[in-house]
Amino acid sequence: MTNIKKITTPITKDMIKSLRAGDILAITGTIYTGRDAAHKKLVALIKENKPLPFDIKDSILYYVGPTPAKPGKPIGSAGPTSSYRMDPYTPYLLAQGSLISIGKGPRSQAIKEALVQYQGLYLSAIGGAAALTADSIKQCDLIAYPELGAEAIYKLEVVDFFAVVTYDSYGNDLLETGISQYQIK
Amino acid sequence: MRYLDLKEVTSAVYHLAIDACYDINEEILDSLKTYRKKEESTLGKIVIDKIIENDILARNEKMPICQDTGLTVVFLEIGNNVHFKGDIYQAVNEGVRNAYIDGYLRKSVVIHPFHRINTMDNTPAIIHTKIVMGDHLKITVAPKGGGSENVSLVKMLIPADGIEGVKKLVLDTIFEAGGKPCPPIIVGLGIGGNLEKAALLAKEALMRDLNDQNSDEMVAKLEKELLEEINRLGIGPMGFGGRTTALAVKINTYPCHIASLPVAINIQCHAARHKSIIL
Numbered sequence: 001m002t003n004i005k006k007i008t009t010p011i012t013k014d015m016i017k018s019l020r021a022g023d024i025l026a027i028t029g030t031i032y033t034g035r036d037a038a039h040k041k042l043v044a045l046i047k048e049n050k051p052l053p054f055d056i057k058d059s060i061l062y063y064v065g066p067t068p069a070k071p072g073k074p075i076g077s078a079g080p081t082s083s084y085r086m087d088p089y090t091p092y093l094l095a096q097g098s099l100i101s102i103g104k105g106p107r108s109q110a111i112k113e114a115l116v117q118y119q120g121l122y123l124s125a126i127g128g129a130a131a132l133t134a135d136s137i138k139q140c141d142l143i144a145y146p147e148l149g150a151e152a153i154y155k156l157e158v159v160d161f162f163a164v165v166t167y168d169s170y171g172n173d174l175l176e177t178g179i180s181q182y183q184i185k
Numbered sequence: 186m187r188y189l190d191l192k193e194v195t196s197a198v199y200h201l202a203i204d205a206c207y208d209i210n211e212e213i214l215d216s217l218k219t220y221r222k223k224e225e226s227t228l229g230k231i232v233i234d235k236i237i238e239n240d241i242l243a244r245n246e247k248m249p250i251c252q253d254t255g256l257t258v259v260f261l262e263i264g265n266n267v268h269f270k271g272d273i274y275q276a277v278n279e280g281v282r283n284a285y286i287d288g289y290l291r292k293s294v295v296i297h298p299f300h301r302i303n304t305m306d307n308t309p310a311i312i313h314t315k316i317v318m319g320d321h322l323k324i325t326v327a328p329k330g331g332g333s334e335n336v337s338l339v340k341m342l343i344p345a346d347g348i349e350g351v352k353k354l355v356l357d358t359i360f361e362a363g364g365k366p367c368p369p370i371i372v373g374l375g376i377g378g379n380l381e382k383a384a385l386l387a388k389e390a391l392m393r394d395l396n397d398q399n400s401d402e403m404v405a406k407l408e409k410e411l412l413e414e415i416n417r418l419g420i421g422p423m424g425f426g427g428r429t430t431a432l433a434v435k436i437n438t439y440p441c442h443i444a445s446l447p448v449a450i451n452i453q454c455h456a457a458r459h460k461s462i463i464l
Contacts, residue, residue: 178426
């Protein structure tokens, strides 16, 4: 069976350096949510040199817009959304010290380069496995932009959150190597 | 003439929408299990296992399979002998509204493509109506996620492009999309008609039974060949690389203009949700 690497927040630069595209992770600790609308607001604040609503340094950002929580549950179904839509914003957040983003699917070349430059990682969760992912989220607190509903920023406490290193800090791309390995021409 | 109370329509849409979001159709689970046996990639196997585990958990816990509970697409097949008092579109939207609130489904609709203010109840639904002979009403509710819809397209090919041109367009589109639409995918193709007809044909193709047989032999052969060729692209589950990129290709066709070969590609993620009822 494939080896699963357990990591616990806070994330350090040494952890980033030790991980490679293709590594399967079980993450425990704090992660923040944010998708299209929240990214737009965060980058607007950065451009105006204004403080952000949470401590972005060494943070993990998860691209998700969950379903509403049923009574007694911290969160509803909470799988990843497509990451490429956040590509225009991500370099600004990396420059502020955010280390990891989690989403799904391929991203631009500029993101791969920014991850090498700022020593960060891009991880994938499993798209559509949203009930299973919710199972690893133990707490969910609203941090900013409640008017955005599912697109608001939430602070999540997770235990053994499943993610796969997709782009690492050395410029490796799991999607590219994985697909070329199995493509029959 | 049969009189149908619109309250029945609202109630049917309500239950179909919630059911579609929580309870994956068995044919999808069966197909995932079949492809799991053939998958060669270790990570691909893990992903398919997680998807199956997720779908069963969602069913048992009555939770949405995917957090993207979609834009609600509703097909109405209305018998010519059925009569309603009132606005059937309003009745359908009432069912959607109540389902998305009561069912803890995500509200993913904005009121205007530029203003982008959330309607907070997932209305309006996209409603397609068809008048048929009879005294029944068939309702299909199909919540459609944004990730797979975003990589779908319509292209007006020319007759000279032929079957090979269609194949190339489909394979290029799917390869370009890679992991974006959450593979394993289902590919709905609408070939023929005109611009808007092709798109609707492709969406209707996605409503077909996963294991049905196309009655048009030439088209049945194309479905089979395309499925094989798509699964040679190597995209694999979630685009991590592997053998399982698509579970099925479904093609619906229609007569078209002498100058045209319209092709619509509607890509469906593995959370292929649609439920029907006949009233």
